[in-house]
Amino acid sequence: MQELLRKHIEKIVPLTEEEFAFVAAHFTIKNYKKRDFLIQEGESVKYTYFVVSGLLMLIYNDDAGKQHIVSFAMEDWWESDFLAFHTQTKATMSLQCLEDTDVFCLSLPDYQHLCAGLQKMEHFFLKKANGGHIGSQQRILSFLTSNAKERYEQLLKRYPSLSQRVPKTLLASYLGISRETLSRIWRSA
Template identity: 80%
Template sequence: MEQKLREHIEKIVPLTDDEFAFVRAHFTVKSYKKREYLIQEGKSVKDAYFVLSGLLMLVYNDESGKQHIVSFAMEDWWESDYQAYHMQTKATMSLQCLEDTEVCCLSLENYRKLCAGLQKMEHFFLRKANGGHIASQQRILSFLTSNATERYQQLIKRYPSLIQRVPKTLLASYLGVSRETLSRLAR
């Protein structure tokens, strides 16, 4: 676990052993089983999660009960209901395991302590947040400007391993197409 977290952080900022020991002290590690929830809509969001192993799905259920897949998160990715996490409000989305999953958990209090205590980590989280914002904008633009075939091709190009790990029904939902349409696109 420690090696994966350190390697992930050091892709952006180098850390001394003492600095990494400080960083490590702010995280806890938890394991979840397939179908378990890390975050449930309507409940408090205690942590942001760095995925060590496994696969997560962030979903939003609209007022009619329709499920919308906001994102997937696999190894080396971060995920949470960030609005609820940072604003300390109730979750509007749910985060569920699609596979048995191990995560590093970072509470908001520890996130703040980490950023205040080590400027390198503030820089790290700024870069991660900017990358996430860019990815969100790309996804929105894809929905606004691309047809189903183009969205599927973009998904394959950006995240080829997701195609093998995510059930087709969920991939179809993520792409905004029917299961049947996805089957035609995948031929």
């Protein structure tokens, strides 16, 4: 599994054997079952997660009790309640497995030690964070400027395998539409 982590990092920065040994020493591997929670709202957030295999869903529950899906994270993605992780405050979101999932876990002290000890990793995390910001902005713009059908088509174009792995009810929630609307769009496609 460590080779998958190395390949992921080396898409952005090359690492010597010594550098990768330093990097790998900061991660732990954990396995979760479908429906397990990696993070629960109101608890401390110990890690940011790199998904090796499986599928995660980041959830926010509003004051009215409505569940909002913030994101999905599949293989080769990073996920956490980043605000709570970086500020060491209580989680405002929950992170749940939609499939059996294997992840590399990185604690905040290990993250900070990696960035301080190897500038390449600071560059790596900056590139990953920038990619995440761009993705978030694109999703916000999609909500502001696109109708339900267009949002669904954009989702299929960006993440074609997601529609096969995620129940339609959850896809509808992610898209901000009802299950019935998604069914109508799906049938007309």
